[in-house]
Every structure is written in C-alpha cells, then in structure tokens.
Amino acid sequence: MDGELFPRERLQVAPGAVHLPDWLDPADQRELLRSCRQWALPPAGLRTVRTPGGGTMTARQVCLGWHWYPYAYARTVADGDGAPVKPFPKSLGELGRRAVADALGPEAQAEAQAQMEMQETQAYDIALINFYDGDARMGMHRDADERSDAPVVSLSLGDTCVFRFGNTETRTRPWTDVELRSGDLFVFGGPSRRAYHGVPRVLPGTAPAALGLTGRLNVTLRVSGFPDAG
Numbered sequence: 001m002d003g004e005l006f007p008r009e010r011l012q013v014a015p016g017a018v019h020l021p022d023w024l025d026p027a028d029q030r031e032l033l034r035s036c037r038q039w040a041l042p043p044a045g046l047r048t049v050r051t052p053g054g055g056t057m058t059a060r061q062v063c064l065g066w067h068w069y070p071y072a073y074a075r076t077v078a079d080g081d082g083a084p085v086k087p088f089p090k091s092l093g094e095l096g097r098r099a100v101a102d103a104l105g106p107e108a109q110a111e112a113q114a115q116m117e118m119q120e121t122q123a124y125d126i127a128l129i130n131f132y133d134g135d136a137r138m139g140m141h142r143d144a145d146e147r148s149d150a151p152v153v154s155l156s157l158g159d160t161c162v163f164r165f166g167n168t169e170t171r172t173r174p175w176t177d178v179e180l181r182s183g184d185l186f187v188f189g190g191p192s193r194r195a196y197h198g199v200p201r202v203l204p205g206t207a208p209a210a211l212g213l214t215g216r217l218n219v220t221l222r223v224s225g226f227p228d229a230g
C-alpha cells in the first residue's frame, strides 16, 4: 500500500542480503510486466513444475537463458514441451548488474565481475519468473543448482508477499520475514548466497491498481557459472 507516513527504508536482513523498497518505478514495473507476459507465452512458456516426489509447485514458472527443473538446468524445457529455452535478454543482465551495485555497493559488483571474467563466464544469464495466484506459495529452499556464487537478484511485481529469509544451515529458524511489494528489490549474495528462503504467503488484492496484475510475479536473476553459458 502506498501513502505511508514514513517511507520504507533499505534494510540489511543478513550479511550480503539487502531489501531495497520501491527500486523499480511504476513505469519500469509496467515494462517488466509486459515482458513477463511475452515470456510466459508458449513455446517454452509458463508451466507447472512437478517435483520428484510426485507433487507440484503452486507457483507456476518460466525460465530464460537456462531452463531450471528440479534439480538441474537444461537448454530445453526437458520437463515440459521440450522447446528450447527462451534467450536471456541483455536488458535483464544490465538490470542485474545495476541491482547488485545499488544493493551491495560498487565493490561487490566489481568483485562479481572480476570473478566472472576469471571463470570466463558471462554475467547474469538465468532468469526464473514465478507467478503466484490463488494460494500459491514457495517452501523453504536454497538456490543451489548454479555453479557461480554471484548474488541472486529478486524483483517483485503485483501483490505483496511475505518473503522469509532464513539461514544457511537449516530450513528452520532463525529467519526474518520481509514484506516484498511491487517494485521491491531483494539481493542475496556473499555469506547469504546459499541461505534458505521461501514465500509462505501472498496477500491477495494488494497489487497497485495501475499495474493491472492480479497475483504476484517474481523475477530472479542468477549467474549460472556454466562454462558454455551464452
């Protein structure tokens, strides 16, 4: 909701894990939403992810650059229509770099860049777009199928959610619950890169009316660290 008495403040939730409220302005949010709608179209579009235990994830997903499925990456939608994954757009790479610099400072950004150059891998090359509607949520997990330790960049659109940011050891407490609203940025890198996190709740009807989205979209950008990325 807008119109708070005090603006929401930038918050370091854990070392290397930072929440930047209202990082994308309304025009940039609309633009990103427009792109998400394109990316969600078939082939290689939005799909329901099946887990090895026979369950399904309630957040539906589409990937760019590399296709993630439990628990690996592929170049094609190996667990879906088999189509090649859509390319990772340059604009998202630029957004990722800017997000890291704003959240963690130019040093962290330069260090990440130097590491990537050493490994001869490119910068951000994976996007996972999660769509939460109805009762969708996401259990506590780590982003652990990438080879790179570069920070994960997370952008939220639409309904507000409760984002639970935990610790690197267990799925359980201690954790911090943060409200992520439309336009918010969350970055986790360094000692927090492999921390457990999840989305226990989305708050229906909280999206900014002008955006025109029912539900919540989250875009996470990652660096694969795979030698043949690109």
Ligand SMILES: O=C(O)CCC(=O)C(=O)O
Residues within 6 Å of the ligand: 128, 130, 138, 143, 154, 163, 197, 198, 199, 218, 220
């Ligand atoms: O929706 C979110 O905010 C988190 C998404 C996430 O953790 C993931 O895609 O791995």
Ligand SMILES: [Fe+2]
Residues within 6 Å of the ligand: 141, 142, 143, 197
């Ligand atoms: Fe995650």
